Amino acid sequence: MIIKEKSNWFRMLFVWHGSVLPDIFPRLVALLLLSSLIVYFRGQFFEYKIPLNPTPFTLIGIAMAIFLGFRNNASYDRFWEGRKLWGALLIDSRSLTRQALTLTQLPAQSGKVVAFTRLVIAFAYALKHQLRRTDATPDLQRLLPPDLAQTVQKVKFKPIRLLQEIGLWVQQLKTEGQIDTIAQAAFDHNLNQLSGIVGGCERIAGTPIPYTYSVLLHRTVYIYCFLLPFGLVDSIGWMTPIMTVFVGYTFIALDAIVTEIEEPFGLEPNDLPLNSICQTIETSLLEMIDQEAPAFPPRRKPYWAD
Amino acid sequence: MIIKEKSNWFRMLFVWHGSVLPDIFPRLVALLLLSSLIVYFRGQFFEYKIPLNPTPFTLIGIAMAIFLGFRNNASYDRFWEGRKLWGALLIDSRSLTRQALTLTQLPAQSGKVVAFTRLVIAFAYALKHQLRRTDATPDLQRLLPPDLAQTVQKVKFKPIRLLQEIGLWVQQLKTEGQIDTIAQAAFDHNLNQLSGIVGGCERIAGTPIPYTYSVLLHRTVYIYCFLLPFGLVDSIGWMTPIMTVFVGYTFIALDAIVTEIEEPFGLEPNDLPLNSICQTIETSLLEMIDQEAPAFPPRRKPYWAD
Amino acid sequence: MIIKEKSNWFRMLFVWHGSVLPDIFPRLVALLLLSSLIVYFRGQFFEYKIPLNPTPFTLIGIAMAIFLGFRNNASYDRFWEGRKLWGALLIDSRSLTRQALTLTQLPAQSGKVVAFTRLVIAFAYALKHQLRRTDATPDLQRLLPPDLAQTVQKVKFKPIRLLQEIGLWVQQLKTEGQIDTIAQAAFDHNLNQLSGIVGGCERIAGTPIPYTYSVLLHRTVYIYCFLLPFGLVDSIGWMTPIMTVFVGYTFIALDAIVTEIEEPFGLEPNDLPLNSICQTIETSLLEMIDQEAPAFPPRRKPYWAD
Amino acid sequence: MIIKEKSNWFRMLFVWHGSVLPDIFPRLVALLLLSSLIVYFRGQFFEYKIPLNPTPFTLIGIAMAIFLGFRNNASYDRFWEGRKLWGALLIDSRSLTRQALTLTQLPAQSGKVVAFTRLVIAFAYALKHQLRRTDATPDLQRLLPPDLAQTVQKVKFKPIRLLQEIGLWVQQLKTEGQIDTIAQAAFDHNLNQLSGIVGGCERIAGTPIPYTYSVLLHRTVYIYCFLLPFGLVDSIGWMTPIMTVFVGYTFIALDAIVTEIEEPFGLEPNDLPLNSICQTIETSLLEMIDQEAPAFPPRRKPYWAD
Amino acid sequence: MIIKEKSNWFRMLFVWHGSVLPDIFPRLVALLLLSSLIVYFRGQFFEYKIPLNPTPFTLIGIAMAIFLGFRNNASYDRFWEGRKLWGALLIDSRSLTRQALTLTQLPAQSGKVVAFTRLVIAFAYALKHQLRRTDATPDLQRLLPPDLAQTVQKVKFKPIRLLQEIGLWVQQLKTEGQIDTIAQAAFDHNLNQLSGIVGGCERIAGTPIPYTYSVLLHRTVYIYCFLLPFGLVDSIGWMTPIMTVFVGYTFIALDAIVTEIEEPFGLEPNDLPLNSICQTIETSLLEMIDQEAPAFPPRRKPYWAD
Incomplete structure (x- = not known):
């Protein structure tokens, strides 16, 4: 994600990185060439004048506004719900660690608490790798005991298995008599939350906005843009290419x-x-149990958090 | 549901499968023919010229935008709420299975846990069959003990009965002294969630958007489209059919x-x-209790998940 | 509520029942007559020509879009929230019945469970009668023991009193030592939900959208419609009545x-x-305790669920 | 709040009470006079013709739609959230009273339950007085024991102090051994809800929609309205004042x-x-403990609930 | 935040403080000068007439409405969610203090309760300083015992560490036998809420609306505004600068x-x-434990709460 300080309003007009311009540049050039040709031939096509004016574009505008507005809102909602889920992941990870420290009598530096915290951290990395379809092996090996890392690597739904392991850790504490069922239920509540986060992310990743919408919107936008110069050429002449590209x-x-x-x-x-x-x-979880976080590699680009 | 990789922007303009085009093609052809006739007769109807221009269409556009925008949002909300409910079903099923493993002392492979997991899986299938009004028998027979399958088949609200059975499974554990009331309440919380999912799905399936809206929108859209060529023919001549069909x-x-x-x-x-x-x-629940999922039949069409 | 199968797109254009048309027909006829008169006199009024064109209507259109869009969304939200509350009522009723069966040791057919289930059913009917301001007596007498029915009939907030009775039923179970406080708290959680449903319904029924909105929107719509023919007559002549009535x-x-x-x-x-x-x-609650539901009288009209 | 039965569509056009018309009447008269003057001078200003037409107003319309639509939705959301909070207050008050009756063994008419109920009622009145900045003394003296009324009157956050008193009432029951910690936690859950209602109301009352929005919208609306007659006078002549005032x-x-x-x-x-x-x-809470509600003074105006 | 009483509608037109006008004044002057120049040269540019009219601006208006409407709503949602989180902070702080008074047997003025309350207050200040990236030292030293203040100052996530301390305070009470696990779980529930508030604020502060949106909207707005005078000059002449600056x-x-x-x-x-x-x-928390709040320094400006 591109994270840049808001710059001066004037300089912001000429930003290149972080804008979507590099991506769509070729299409805009095509649009510029087409509309220049149309101006050159004054909207004629082999002696046939294309009789178009801006009115029909105003009418289509209504449908465009609904499509674009809807799809934009729906997409941003997905983006922001995804962000909320990952924010909730941070929240619940901290809550679980706090519970491991305050609902039990275990000291912050004890092996059990460290193992628990590493399980929770591994859960976050496993979810990231599942969503991005990348290889979770290095992170799992770094954070988990070797045999557990191996077991988890084999299953399909890795975060779910790690959740189960966290549940078993709590169960063992109960079996050892260190906590009672009420404390176990308090842990369990937060495990339910984590389960909800996994499911929510899977939902967003697995169910796109119905494909038909994308097709319909896409078509409307492009037909609109490539018909527009015919509609404008009679009234604004050689300004047509500029306004067409702007629209x-x-x-x-x-x-x-x-x-x-x-x-x-x-x-x-x-x-x-x-x-x-x-x-x-x-970093946050290790700080809670008074441990140093490892040094993470620097960002590939200064304004880009991956 | 059609699940396709987003293709190149150019190729996406000519997609046929997954677009709604095949469905509405005949109506667009009718619209094309009508507007071609209108152009041919220059908007005259038995010597009477229909005196129409685009202005009234701009005014109706306002109502159209409200209707279409509203109905689109309301429908998508129903779609997405349905998806959320089924995502929650996945989440709660996993949570229940995790609870069966960690709140009790039962080993993952024990008969009791397997029976429990199969009850939860059967619940999901029963809900699917209820919503689609298809026959639940094969799935119930595959997953449940014969006598229970028979009992469930007879009742009207099958998922609710299965929920009850899950509740009785938990009750028995409590009666046997394997869990206390607190653990039972933790199970019960997730059963409430499942009850909520059933009710939510029934609500969406049973209460459509008020019928009057559909009628009103439908009429407005079609009257608008079939009057439009009269309004356009005087200003854009033979481009009328093309723009009418586009709109x-x-x-x-x-x-x-x-x-x-x-x-x-x-x-x-x-x-x-x-x-x-x-x-x-x-698949996910069986993996949690270290069991193999059965081989599911392949999809009927590669890009279509049913 | 009108529940009809979606019919063919063509036949849907001529639906009469379930459309709002019968209701507003006289007003549309008035509008047709007025605009026909205006066309006949060519927009003149005792020799004075009314100098109007469509432009001001475009400007008012903005305000119209905001009013109509807002009021439509706000009203549909009320409708849908009402539906959600009644969906939640179904959900929580089932949950309570499941709890009565699985958190206690009472058998499904025992008198206590039947009495409990009938209390919950009576609660739903009592809420319906309160919201519709109809007489709850027949339903209460049908479902409750005579003395309780009499007590409930006298109070103003009947569903709240029934909720209290359900609470007392649970309390008695606790006093008899059949359940502990934890199970009681689990019941109590669902009673809180039912209390929330009553309050939510009372809120929707008691607080309309601010009256001023309705007046403002109503006025704008009617002034707009009855001024419109003056604005259209100069440009579209005898099509004015048709387009005015359409708008x-x-x-x-x-x-x-x-x-x-x-x-x-x-x-x-x-x-x-x-x-x-x-x-x-x-039906659903009685099925859960293995009882037959009574035969309900058939719907007054086949496509109308009241 | 004005609560009127919806009247006939025709009579509703001429409603005066409950409409916002009396409030803005002088401004509309000013607008009428100004635009009449402009018509009289045909848009000239000391021989200089103001060269304006409706087009720029169409462009500003976009910004207007966004401002008005946004501010309207944001304001209505505040209104409706406020209503929801007060609906939740009714709900939670009832739930607390039900808990006092069913989670304890106290009889409905006992002094303890009456005192508790009066505390909850006083909480609602105290919140009302805090939000309206009116004097809570009469209501507190009416409902609370004299010494408590005096203590509460001195503090700044009165509802919070009453909440604390309710908490202490529950604590005393626990100290006396009448309830256990689980029942106390069930009470505490509803006290958290009440705390949330106070905070929610304080948030709405204390944080308006950013002031800048109001200024910007206000300015745009008035500049728009007072420039409009210049834009309309050339095309619709003496209809200008009428249409300007309508817009x-x-x-x-x-x-x-x-x-x-x-x-x-x-x-x-x-x-x-x-x-x-x-x-x-x-009324509702006293009915729950079988007590008569006091006679409230009649409404000042029949259609106005304050 | 600017908090001003709503003034008379007429005076509000000339407000300077609290309006965004001082900020954008130079840009509007630039726009005024440019459009005056364009009027002076009648839209010619070195003898070349720029052939533009308002129509293309109507078309771009659609995109503008979507961008501005979306970004406005998304930004206001962030603003209002931030406000809700801080409102929830007030709510949960009070709930925690009430729990410390009513779930334990500690008297209001005891050292333990005072220490607890100060921890909760310090939590709020620490969160403020983290979000504003200001120095938390003075507030921490004022509210916490010296050694704890020093420990907290060293860590990166200060509010999280304070949450942990609150959790340890509760744990100690449990170890001393003053509360049981159920009361501890009730505290823990509110600590989870506070954890959620921290995470929510971090999410808003750390994840802006995607940068690309800002760039795209920004560009569209400014290109639109600086092209507009060319489009207006032919039809409204010397009113162009005024209308351009207004738009x-x-x-x-x-x-x-x-x-x-x-x-x-x-x-x-x-x-x-x-x-x-x-x-x-x-103030509110200290009042709950019958302590005086310190005198806060007066606001820098009367209408500005920082």
């Missing part, structure tokens, strides 16, 4: 942004920085 | 999509893949 | 629908089928 | 309504009827 | 407001008054 830029750019944030768990410029959140979880 | 495509397609996702539990191209979710639940 | 139909129909669903607990065609939901609750 | 009425009335419901706890015509809700709480 | 004011002002409230935890005129809320928490 086209706004619609095509929105279509492109929306397609990106619709799937918020990927690695595109506007996707959620899952890796950074995992590192924050690791 | 008509956007409105009629939206009307068609919305009618489809309004009832998200059916078997239309954009409906929710309840069957796939049931299979995910089965 | 008027969309706005006036929306105003009429919205007024109807704003109060969702009544008996108008688009109101919630509270009676059917009560019957579903009765 | 102005819709925008200025919306601005006025929105300013009113933005602060929903006051005493303006569309504010929430906090006093009536308090009386409903008192 | 520009509405769009640029909205862009500026939105940028401000998007990050609601800062110190700009429309940001949340975190400091005031902290002081309210301190």
Whole structure:
């Protein structure tokens, strides 16, 4: 995710990185060339004048506003719900660690608490890897005891298995008589929350906005943009290419942004920085049990959190 | 539900499967023919010129935007709430299985835990069959002991009965002294959640968006589209059929999509893949108790999850 | 509430029952006559020409869109929240019955459980009667022991009193030592939910959308519609009555629908089928305790659930 | 709050009470005079013709729609959230009273239960007085024992102190061995809810919609309305004043309504009827413990609940 | 945050403080100069006439409405969610203090309760300082015992560490046998809530609205405004500068407001008054344990709560 300080209003007009412009540049150039040709031939096509004016575009505008507005809102809701789920992951991880410290009598530095905290951290990394379809092995080996790491690697739903392990850790404490059922239920409540986070992320990752919407919106936007110069050429002459590209830029750019944030768990410029959140979880949880966090590799680009 | 990788922006303009185009094609052809006739007769009707221009269409546009925008949002909310309920079903099923493993002292492979897990899986399938009004018998017989399968088949609200059976399973554990009331209450909390999921699905399936809305929107869209060529013919001449079909495509397609996702539990191209979710639940729950999931039959079409 | 299968797109254009048309027909006829007169006199009024064109109507359109859009959304939210509350009533009734069966040791057919279930069913009917201001006596007498029915009939807030009775039923079980405080608290949680449902319904029934909104919207819609023919007559001549009635139909129909669903607990065609939901609750709860539901009288009209 | 039966659609056009018209009448008259002058001078200003047409107003319309739509929704959300909070107050008051009756062994008429119920009722009145900045003394003296009334009157956050007293009442029951910690926790859960209601009301009362929005919207509306006649005079002549006032009425009335419901706890015509809700709480709670409610003074105006 | 009484509608038109006008004044002057130049040269540019009319601006208006409406709503949601989180902080702080008084047997003035209350107050201040990136040292030293203040100052996530300390305070009470596990779980529930508040605030502070949106909206607004005079000059002549600045004011002002409230935890005129809320928490909590709140320094400006 691109994280930049808001700059001066004037300089912001010429930003290149972090804007969607590099992505859609070729399409805008195509639009510019087409509309220049149309101006050159004055809207004629082999001696046939295309009799178009801006009115029908006003009418289509209504449908466009509904499609774009809807798809934009729906996509941003997915993005923001994804962010909320990962924020809740940070919250519940901390709550679980606090419970391990205060509902039990275990000291912060004891092996049991460290093992528990590492399980919770591994859970976050495992979820990240599942959502991004990347290999969880290095993180699991770094954080878990070797045999557990091996078991978890074999299963399909890794975060769920880790959740189960956290549950068994709590169960053992109960069996040893260190906590009673009420404390166990308090842990269990937060495990339910984590289960909810996994399910929520899987839902967003697995169920896109109905495909038909994307097709319909996509088509409307492009037909609109490539018919527009015919509608404008009679009234604004050689300004047609400039205005067409301006209108086209706004619609095509929105279509492109929306397609990106619709799937918020990927690695595109506007996707959620899952890796950074995992590192924050690791740092925060280790701080709670008075341990140093490992040194994380620096960001690939200064303004880009992955 | 159609699940396709987003393709190149250019190729997406010509997608046929997964678009709503096949469905509404005949209506668009009718619209094309009508508006071609109107152009041919220059908007005259037995020597009477129909004196129409685009202005009234701009005014109706306001009402259209409200109707379409509202109905689209309301339908998508139903679709997405349905998806959330089924996501919650996955979440709570896993939580219940985790509780069966960690709140009790039962080993993962014990008969009791397996029976419990199968009850939870059967619950998901029973809900699917109730919502789709399909026959639950094969799934129930596959998952439940014969006598229970028979009892459940006879009742009207099958998932509710299965929920009751899960509650009785927990009760028995309590009677045997394996768990105390607190653990029972923790199970009960998740059973309440499942009860809420059933009720939520029944609500969506049983209460459509008020019928009057559909009628009103439907009428407005079609009267608008079939009057439009009269309004355009004087200013854009032979481009009228093309622009009319373009405008008509956007409105009629939206009307068609919305009618489809309004009832998200059916078997239309954009409906929710309840069957796939049931299979995910089965796979995930069986993995938690170290059991193999059965081999599911392959999808009928590669891009279509039912 | 009108529940109809979606019919063919063509036949849906001519639906009469279930559409709001019968209701607003006289107003549309008035609008047709007025605009025909205006066309006949070519917009003149005792030799004075009314100098109006469509532009001001475009400007007012903005305010109209905000009013209609807002009031429509607010009304539908009330309708849908009402439906959610009644869905939650079904959910919590089932949960309570399940708790009566699984948190206690009472057998399904025991008198105590039957009495409890009937209390819960009576609660649903009592709420329906309170919201519709109808007489609860027959349903209370049918479901409750005579003396309790008499006590409840006398109080003002009947559902609240029944909730109290359910609470006392639970308390007695506790006094008899059949359940402990934890199970009692689990019951109490669901009683809180039912209390919330009553309060939520009372809120919707008692607090309309601020009256000023209705007045403002109503006025804007009617002034707009009756001024419109003056604005259209110069440009579209004898098509004015047709287009005016078309525009008027969309706005006036929306105003009429919205007024109807704003109060969702009544008996108008688009109101919630509270009676059917009560019957579903009765059927489902009796099925849970292995009892037959009584035969309900058939619907007055096949497509109308009251 | 004005509560009127919806009247006939025709009579509703001429409603005066309950409409915002009396409030904004002088401004509309000013607008009428100004635009009449402009018509009289045909848009000239000391021989200089003001060259304006409706087009720029269409462009500003976009910004207007966003501002008005947003501020209207945000204000109504505040209004409705305030209503929900007071609905929740009714709900939780009843739940607490039910708990006092069913989680303890105290009889309904016992002094302890009466004292508890009066504490809960006093809490509702204290919150009303805090939000309206009125004097709570009479209601506190009426409901509480003299010494407690005196203590509460001295503190700044009165409802919070009463909540504490309710908590101490529960604590004493626990000390006396009448309830165990689980029942105390069940009470405590509802006290948390009440605490949330106080905080929610304080939030709405203390944090308006950012002031800058109001200024910006206000300015746009008035500049728009007072420039409008210059834009209309050339095309619609002496209809200008009528249409200007019509447009102005819709925008200025919306601005006025929105300013009113933005602060929903006051005493303006569309504010929430906090006093009536308090009386409903008192009536309902006293009915639960079989006591008569006092006779409340009649409403000042028949259609106005304060 | 600027908190002003709503003034008379007429005086509100000329408000300077609290309006965004001072901020964007230079840009509006630039726009005024540019459009005056364009009027002077009658839209010619070195003898070339720029052939533009208002139509393309109507088309771009659709995209503008979507962008501005979306970004405005998304930003306000962030603002309001931030406010809700801080309202919840007040609520949960009070609930925790009430629990410390009523779930334990500790008297209000005892050292333990005072220490607990100060921990909770310090938590609020620590969160404020973390969000504003200011130095927490003075507040921590004022409220905490010296050694704890020193420990907390060293860690990165200060509020989380304070939460842990509150948890340890509860744990000690349990170890001393003053409370049982159920009361501890009731405390723990509210600690989970506080953990959620920290995470929620971190989420809003750490994840802006995707940068690409800001760039796209920003560009569209400014290109639109600086092209507009070319489009208006032919039809409204010397009124062009006035109307351009009016249109520009509405769009640029909205862009500026939105940028401000998007990050609601800062110190700009429309940001949340975190400091005031902290002081309210301190006053309210100390009042609950019958202690005097310290005298806070007066506000820097009478209408500005920081």
